Amino acid sequence: QAEDGIRDRSPSRGLGDVYKRQIIDGKKISEDILNEIHLKVQERANQGLKIPHLAAILVGDDGPSETYVNSKIKACEKVGFSSSLFNYDKNISEEKLIHEIELINNNDDIDGFIVQLPLPSSINQNNILNSVNPNKDVDGFHPINYGKMTLGANSFIPATPYGILQLFQRYKIDLEGKKCLVIGRSQIVGRPISILLSQSNEFCNATVTLAHSRTIDLARHTLNSDVIISAIGKPEFLKAEMVKEGAIIVDVGISRVKDSSSKKGYRIVGDVDFKNVSKKASYITPVPGGVGPMTIAMLLSNTLEACKKND
Ligand code: NAD
DSSP, rough: OOEEEEEEEETOOTEEEEEEEEEEOOHHHHHHHHHHHHHHHHHHTTTTOOEEEEEEESSSSHHHHHHHHHHHHHHHHHOOOOEEEEEOOTTTTTTHHHHHHHHTTTOTOOEEEEEEEEOOSOOOOOHHHTTSOOGTTTTTOSSHHHHHHHHOSSOOHHHHHHHHHHHHHTTTTOTOOOEOOOOOOOTHHHHHHHHHHHSSSSTOOOOEEOTTTTOOOOOHHHHOSSSSEEOSSSTTOOOOGGGGTTEEEEEEOOOEEEEEOOOOOOOOESOOOOOHTTOOOOOOSSSSSSSHHHHHHHHHHHHHHHHTTTT
């Protein structure tokens, strides 16, 4: 998808650096990762080792959550994992849900499991996440794993930030010294990716700013950034005039917007005005087909690691 070679004059790149505009193909990279996992599962089977088993807990009948869980289960089939879906009524009590989680914690056949978020408002999300066995917490949301991640210790990294790191690594985009703006401070995306990119790891070492709904004059920050990662869930919020020439753009947002020309009556768009921003960006992730498929691939990667720990 490379287009024209552009001579970049931004100070952080150095005068005269030439780069090509590239659309980051998360779908292709995620398929590569799923194929790698599939091969590892086959190797395990040949060696008589356990096949990884991922379970998902879904509470209620929220449409998008069901879709996400189903695509996770489908991906398990693709790589040869076992999978289970535990679907509970939206009126399940917090105590009962914690009891069900305890059963999964103690089920030796299940290597890793996720609790699909959001949960109904009657349930305290933190109490639920805290009840997951950290060794099976393949979403990386348990305070022990989150704390280890923050300290740079080995742990399960939440799947979406992990997917973003993989995109940088596999496209050999080194963020060292770059000014990186993360927009959105959620516990599952914005905050963890801001922590990870600032760490002293390969392809990271960025100078990170974390913006959120209370940030004043966001455009001043976006225009000053070499890298922008947007995770706010506002359709086409980031406009071309907010982005500097040659910026690297990662769009995490997933929003449904009405579209009568589509069979479903809606289409999926990201936080970024892709059509116009892509004309200025050096690298950009599309929606769909960017970060979304990476999230599932990295969840499965974490599940394989959880299984290996039990060998
Ligand atoms: P969230 O929805 O919990 O919170 C939104 C964040 O955006 C908040 O931190 C808020 O402060 C910030 N924000 C809102 N408006 C803002 C503004 N005008 N300026 C600056 N900051 C603003 O966050 P989330 O759960 O990370 O979800 C964000 C988006 O990412 C959603 O569209 C969600 O569907 C999507 N998402 C995608 C994936 C994926 O795999 N691609 C995974 C998780 C979430």
